[in-house]
Amino acid sequence: MFDVLKNSWALMLGMLLLMVGNGLQGTLLGVRGPAEGFSSLEMSVVMSAYFAGFLFASRMTPDMIRRVGHVRVFAALGSLVSAVLLLFPALKDPIAWSLGRAVIGFCFCGVYVTAESWLNNSATNETRGKALSLYMIMQMSGIIIAQGLLVVPDSSGFLLFVIPSILVSIAFAPILLSVSPTPAFDTTKPMNLRELYRVSPLGCVGLFLLGGVFSAQFGMAAVYATEVGLSLGQISIFVAAFYVGALVMQYPLGWMSDRMDRRWLIMMAAVLGGAAAVVSLLFGAYFPVLTAAAFLIGGTSNPLYSLLIAYTNDFLEVDDMASASAGLLFINGMGAISGPLLIGWLMQTFGPPGFFGLIAASLLTMALYAAYRMTQRSAPSIEDTGAYAPILPSSTPVVMEVAQEYAIETAEEEEAA
Template sequence: MLQVLSSAWALLLGMGLLMVGNGLQGTLLGVRGQIEDFSTLQMSFVMSAYFVGFLGGSRLAPEMIRRVGHVRVFAALASFISAVMIMYPLLTDPVAWALGRVIIGFCFSGVYVTAESWLNNAASNENRGQALSLYMIVQMTGIVSAQALMLVGDPAGYESFVIASIFVSVSFAPILLSISPTPSFDTTKPMTLKQLMNASPLGCVGMLLLGGVFSAQFTMAAVYGAEAGLSVVEISTFVASFYIGALVLQYPLGWLSDRFDRRITILFGAAVGGTSALVGLFFGFSMPILLSTAFVIGGMSNPLYSMLIAYTNDYLEYEDMAAASGGLIFINGLGAIAGPLITGWLMGSGVFGPQGFFLFIATLLFAVAVYAAYRMTQRAYVVVDETASIAPIYPTSSPVALEVAQEVVIEAAQDEAETTQESA
């Protein structure tokens, strides 16, 4: 771990600051939208726009990097992010915000692709898994820390938007000044969606549904808090609880996933998360209950991302694992785009109101659990000794991080095979 810190501290510091800026602007918009009297449906379009840009960036950023290099792409995207964050309080219009979110989603996706390829280059075969784990911890810590900054400025003013812009701008200094040389960049051509579906129906369906769950957490939790009449302090704590749960429960669920039929752990995680969402739906009228449900939902749903990838890998050859990354990211992105739109529609209806937030999450998580149970009747499970270990990965990451995770799995499996052959 110390070796990873010594070789990639600048990257990790920069990414931590970047995630603070990203986490702050997401929560801030949810609160400011309510202050500006934007309807829930309008805010759902604003929030969904981020994932439209993110999905587009994950497809186009690699080509941009190949054309002009890491440093130029990094610097250009950074300037756009900072500019858009300052634009929000100046142009308080849902259409302008939606366009800004498309730009920010695209830019953040490109930044992640660039930074994560640098991380992969800085790591060695021996510490790549540790580097990835540390990177994921930094990501979640940055988002959680951002929620505390909601208390620094008035969401009705411009100070908080400037703070978010400053964090993003400063985040690039350690990365651009300390990391050298820039790595070569190459991406794997993704598998077709049909090939992925044939290899792992549960992996594909689960990733689609989980995209909606994650996007609802990441973008609509603050909107829910504002619509439910929570204070700024309560909203920031509520949003943070999702990511604290993800940070705390990622390893325990991953450990279980490596030791049992993965479909059981996927079913368990989805069912517990869905049940917690139902608690929030029917009893979420006090802060202790809201924080507890958010912790459990985040703690159960976010690790499902890693588990579904690992489950898909169980039915792929090593040479196909990296190629599957692009398809899984694309499927998850489609669900993420639809998530805020459907959540906003439910929350804006006169039937469910703000509680539609929990209804949407509960429905999708129970759908994952039911489909996992169904797939258990259609296919024999893979013997635990023949499965690859799970690699920590969160939905906030780009295709590059997912490919790095796949490399970690492949290298670990190959090392284990060599050790087995030598002992035989």
């Protein structure tokens, strides 16, 4: 791990700062929107727009890089992020915020794709798994740190929008001054979705449901916390708890996934997360209960992403993994777009409990479907399963590609042994 950090410290530092900026703006909008009189449904559209922009950019950015190169794409999109962040406090309108969030989602995805392509280019067969782990730690740490900045005094109502803008701008310096341009990469044509579902029904259904759960955490958690009357300090702790849980529980679940039927682990993790959401529905008035539930939901739902991808890979030929990853990313993205919209409607109709209601329904549905799939076919033997790679639901095609390369290399090494 030290060797990976030594060779890519500038990239990791830049990504840490980017995640602090991105994590702060998402929570900040969730707090400020209701204060400006935006309804739950309007805020759901604002939050969903980010994931729509993100998904669109995952298809567009490779073409942009091929045309003008990594450095220009990285600098241009980053500058646009800084500018849009400063427009939010000036344009207090849900339509303007929705457009701004779509642009932010597009730009951040493009920035991630570019930076992650540098990471992939610098990784070797021996360091790829460690690079993925370190990259995930930087992402999670950045979002957690961002929540602490939410309590910075801001009497003007403008300062907290300036901070992420500055952080994003600063993040470019260590990256652009230390990395060299990499060759443009070719994207893999996605596997037909019908074929992908035939290969792994649980992977497809699970990733769609999980997209909604993750987007709820990243987009609507602060909206929920604001509407139930939590203080700024409590909101920052509540939102951070999702990502602390993800950071703490990623590796234990990953260790278990290589030693048992992954469907059992998927089912148990989904039940645990769903049960935590149900407890929040019943005892949500108690802040310690909310925090503990957020920890468990984040700690189970985020590793589930890696689990579902690893499980799907168990039924794929090595040559099909790359094309399958593009299809899985699309399915997860569609779920991420729909998640905030459904939660916004539920919160508008039934009040704040609709937030945990959708999370509980999604995770428990996943658990039931995993139990059903266990009756339909046998699992591959433990010796035949692929490697678990820790990646997040916010992954771009590049990280998916790195994870699949890691799985392919591990499978080839095991065959050779």
